[in-house]
Amino acid sequence: MRGTDQATRSLFSYVDLEDRIPARHPLRKVRQVVNDALASLDAEFDGLYAADGRPSIAPERLIRASLIQILFSVRSERQLMEQMQYNLLFRWFVGLGIDDPVWVPTVFAKNRDRLLTTDMSRKVMAAILAHREVAPLLSDDHFSVDGTLIKAWASMKSFQPRAEGGPPDDEGPGEPPAQGTAPDGRTARSKSETEQMPRPSRQNRNAEVDFRGKKRSNTTHASITDPDARLYRKSPGTGAVLCFMGHALMENRHGLVVQSDLTRADGHAERSAALDMIHSHSPGSTRRLTLGADKGYDSAGFVRDLRQACITPHVARKTRHSAIDGRTTRYEGYALSQKHRKRIEEAFGWAKTIGGMAQTVYRGVERVRSRFILTMAAGNLARLPRLLGV
Numbered sequence: 001m002r003g004t005d006q007a008t009r010s011l012f013s014y015v016d017l018e019d020r021i022p023a024r025h026p027l028r029k030v031r032q033v034v035n036d037a038l039a040s041l042d043a044e045f046d047g048l049y050a051a052d053g054r055p056s057i058a059p060e061r062l063i064r065a066s067l068i069q070i071l072f073s074v075r076s077e078r079q080l081m082e083q084m085q086y087n088l089l090f091r092w093f094v095g096l097g098i099d100d101p102v103w104v105p106t107v108f109a110k111n112r113d114r115l116l117t118t119d120m121s122r123k124v125m126a127a128i129l130a131h132r133e134v135a136p137l138l139s140d141d142h143f144s145v146d147g148t149l150i151k152a153w154a155s156m157k158s159f160q161p162r163a164e165g166g167p168p169d170d171e172g173p174g175e176p177p178a179q180g181t182a183p184d185g186r187t188a189r190s191k192s193e194t195e196q197m198p199r200p201s202r203q204n205r206n207a208e209v210d211f212r213g214k215k216r217s218n219t220t221h222a223s224i225t226d227p228d229a230r231l232y233r234k235s236p237g238t239g240a241v242l243c244f245m246g247h248a249l250m251e252n253r254h255g256l257v258v259q260s261d262l263t264r265a266d267g268h269a270e271r272s273a274a275l276d277m278i279h280s281h282s283p284g285s286t287r288r289l290t291l292g293a294d295k296g297y298d299s300a301g302f303v304r305d306l307r308q309a310c311i312t313p314h315v316a317r318k319t320r321h322s323a324i325d326g327r328t329t330r331y332e333g334y335a336l337s338q339k340h341r342k343r344i345e346e347a348f349g350w351a352k353t354i355g356g357m358a359q360t361v362y363r364g365v366e367r368v369r370s371r372f373i374l375t376m377a378a379g380n381l382a383r384l385p386r387l388l389g390v
Contacts, residue, residue, distance in 0.1 A: 152229035292341035
């Protein structure tokens with residue numbers, strides 16, 4: 001007998017949202033780890049909010065919503081709020097009930113930006129790695145480091161010559177605008193005068209620019225869209241782009257990222273960030289550690305600093321003038337480090353293809369850094385269900 005295609009509406013639903021998620025869904029383990037990690041940061045959250053006033057969005061929900069946005073490649077806060085209207089999986093993961101209202105996108109973005117600073121993103125990553133089920137997966141002795149370019153949210157047309165002398169150090173407190181002037185000091189015009197002013201045509205909004213024969217560098221030019229972005233070339237023969245440089249420190253046992261950072265792009269940022277990350281992860285360690293890296297880290301100063309810190313530099317050797325000699329390469333551990341260090345590219349690849357870090361949508365090195373660190377933490381979470389045998 002053929003069934004009828006008749007739409008019926010139920011006034012009440014008696015199925016719990018928890019029962020709608022499959023028992024073996026991978027996000028169940030991810031949510032458990034995230035909830036335990038956020039519970040350990042409860043005291044940190046208390047110190048960030050005032051004791052009275054209007055309640056804000058719960059910090060736990062802000063972080064869970066940001067993680068689900070990264071895990072499912074939702075490219076904007078507006079699309080995230082739209083999906084949370086009808087996606088029961090998103091509501092369950094964030095902690096919203098089936099009838100709870102979804103936040104306004106701008107309100108969500110404002111609350112998130114105040115909460116998820118660089119320091120808080122690092123604490124979230126550390127709390128996840130310190131989880132009772134995650135900590136046994138990590139290696140304490142063998143690590144790898146690498147860097148990658150994160151394209152900035154700025155076009156090459158915004159890379160313009162710096163103003164001569166630059167802005168003054170102190171422009172003073174300013175004075176109230178005179179009659180007939182706008183608050184920013186410009187001459188005020190009536191509505192009729194504004195309507196009569198010629199508007200730029202669509203053809204001139206994105207005019208063609210010929211860069212041929214013009215020399216541009218970070219010394220003489222800067223982006224007016226994102227002044228923190230730097231013009232950088234990844235390798236000889238490739239084009240230079242406005243970008244930042246992301247860094248990651250990976251443990252070699254299961255390839256989980258244990259430290260992450262993002263800096264302005266320059267030729268010394270990778271080695272400087274590598275030293276900072278290894279010292280932050282193992283401060284004052286008396287154990288002999290190993291650090292694998294590619295040829296970009298084969299520098300006499302970098303190798304010397306690692307040896308002084310009781311860290312064996314398992315750095316790939318340059319063809320000429322290498323700081324690594326046979327005293328290091330003759331051991332089997334060196335070959336193993338060179339094999340395992342390449343797995344860090346998987347973390348970078350996931351962050352760019354799934355996590356949306358191929359080109360950031362944020363401006364300013366601090367905002368991009370906090371998002372990059374949270375994305376690397378989300379990459380660890382995406383691998384946990386398989387590593388834990390779920």
